[in-house]
Amino acid sequence: xxxxxxxxxxxxxxxxxxxxxxxxxxxxxxxxxxxxxxxxxxxxxxxxxxxxxxxxxxxxxxxxxxxxxxxxxxxxxxxxxxxxxxxxxxxxxxxxxxxxxxxxxxxxxxxxxxxxxxxxxxxxxxxxxxxxxxxxxxxxxxxxxxxxx
Numbered sequence: 001x002x003x004x005x006x007x008x009x010x011x012x013x014x015x016x017x018x019x020x021x022x023x024x025x026x027x028x029x030x031x032x033x034x035x036x037x038x039x040x041x042x043x044x045x046x047x048x049x050x051x052x053x054x055x056x057x058x059x060x061x062x063x064x065x066x067x068x069x070x071x072x073x074x075x076x077x078x079x080x081x082x083x084x085x086x087x088x089x090x091x092x093x094x095x096x097x098x099x100x101x102x103x104x105x106x107x108x109x110x111x112x113x114x115x116x117x118x119x120x121x122x123x124x125x126x127x128x129x130x131x132x133x134x135x136x137x138x139x140x141x142x143x144x145x146x147x148x149x
Contacts, residue, residue: 003070
């Protein structure tokens with residue numbers, strides 16, 4: 001149950017952060033302009049866009065992972081942990097972008113949902129590869145054990 005509480009806290013923190021003015025592109029641009037005064041306005045704008053999109057990928061990749069691990073610890077969801085994680089993360093991404101579109105300092109866009117989806121996809125691929133590798137390792141270990149007998 002603690003895993004689902006962690007999911008809840010993570011999702012709540014995403015929405016609370018989106019509500020804060022510091023999550024807006026203007027705030028990020030101003031912060032980076034102070035931090036990197038040698039960059040031109042165009043370079044700063046590009047850095048803001050890239051940094052924010054990387055943030056989307058990371059945030060939704062992490063969300064997918066923690067939902068997967070929570071679902072994997074839940075008896076009824078264990079067999080479908082990966083699809084549950086993907087659907088849950090996509091639902092949160094759509095809800096978050098919808099919420100952001102209602103805020104003055106944020107813009108919610110379908111493009112951001114696609115970028116969130118990229119993070120979800122990377123996490124899904126990582127989980128799938130990890131599962132496949134563990135399965136192969138287990139098969140090899142079983143074969144070695146069989147040969148010893």
